[in-house]
Amino acid sequence: MADKIKDAKIIFVVGGPGSGKGTQCEKVVAKYGYTHLSSGDLLRAEVASGSERGKTLQAIMQKGELVPLDTVLDMIKDAMIAKADVSKGFLIDGYPREVKQGEEFEKKIGAPCLLLYIDAKGETMVKRLMKRGETSGRADDNEETIKKRLDLYYKATEPVITFYTSRGIVRKIDSELPVDEVFGHVAKAIDDLK
Ligand SMILES: Nc1nc2c(ncn2[C@@H]2O[C@H](COP(=O)(O)OP(=O)(O)OP(=O)(O)O)[C@@H](O)[C@H]2O)c(=O)[nH]1
Ligand SMILES: Nc1ccn([C@@H]2O[C@H](COP(=O)(O)OP(=O)(O)O)[C@@H](O)[C@H]2O)c(=O)n1
Numbered sequence: 672m673a674d675k676i677k678d679a680k681i682i683f684v685v686g687g688p689g690s691g692k693g694t695q696c697e698k699v700v701a702k703y704g705y706t707h708l709s710s711g712d713l714l715r716a717e718v719a720s721g722s723e724r725g726k727t728l729q730a731i732m733q734k735g736e737l738v739p740l741d742t743v744l745d746m747i748k749d750a751m752i753a754k755a756d757v758s759k760g761f762l763i764d765g766y767p768r769e770v771k772q773g774e775e776f777e778k779k780i781g782a783p784c785l786l787l788y789i790d791a792k793g794e795t796m797v798k799r800l801m802k803r804g805e806t807s808g809r810a811d812d813n814e815e816t817i818k819k820r821l822d823l824y825y826k827a828t829e830p831v832i833t834f835y836t837s838r839g840i841v842r843k844i845d846s847e848l849p850v851d852e853v854f855g856h857v858a859k860a861i862d863d864l865k
């Protein structure tokens with residue numbers, strides 16, 4: 672496994688709930704052909720399958736809390752293995768959520784070459800999520816859960832950015848701009864890898 676994905680680029684995409692991680696990842700896939708793995712989407716797929724594990728996950732996600740580290744990491748790892756032969760690079764969206772998640776990822780899979788820090792103001796994120804909630808059908812796109820996700824982001828996930836900043840791989844992207852301008856900065860960060 673470690674061998675198989677040794678040469679693939681690994682990019683962490685980190686930012687608050689509703690900051691625009693998924694939106695930017697979609698555009699990266701279109702331009703660069705990278706493999707997009709959203710940890711939230713993987714978890715939601717497990718919930719949708721109706722499995723026992725999915726039921727446990729649903730309760731946690733509904734509350735805006737973090738699911739156990741091993742659960743998410745195993746899902747990401749399986750998804751990476753499945754694509755290892757064809758992938759030029761991996762966008763790991765919504766992970767790590769806490770420093771420990773990053774450390775375990777590196778032990779079991781490998782080191783990221785870049786962390787895209789998608790940055791928007793708290794009030795912007797809440798506004799976007801309330802709007803998305805009108806149509807997303809996501810059980811966690813409601814005012815109460817959004818607030819909890821945001822609190823947890825500031826408490827647990829921002830330290831992740833500090834941690835990788837000290838390693839010199841963080842590119843902070845202003846996500847208050849229109850989507851295409853934000854993407855211009857994202858693309859620049861990726862082009863600078865080469
Ligand atoms: N104006 C503006 N809206 C954006 C931008 N990026 C995303 N949005 C909107 O904000 C909402 C959230 O964007 P997502 O890409 O789903 O955000 P996310 O970071 O993946 O959010 P989670 O899945 O909750 O982690 C969507 O409804 C987007 O249309 C942006 O750069 N500018
Ligand atoms: N690495 C992860 C990713 C998501 N999750 C859970 O899945 C939910 C949705 O994640 P997401 O990345 O789609 O959305 P945001 O919370 O970033 O808006 C989170 O609120 C957590 O409950 C997690 O526990 N660990």
Ligand SMILES: [Mg+2]
Pocket residue numbers: 692693709711765
């Ligand atoms: Mg998302």
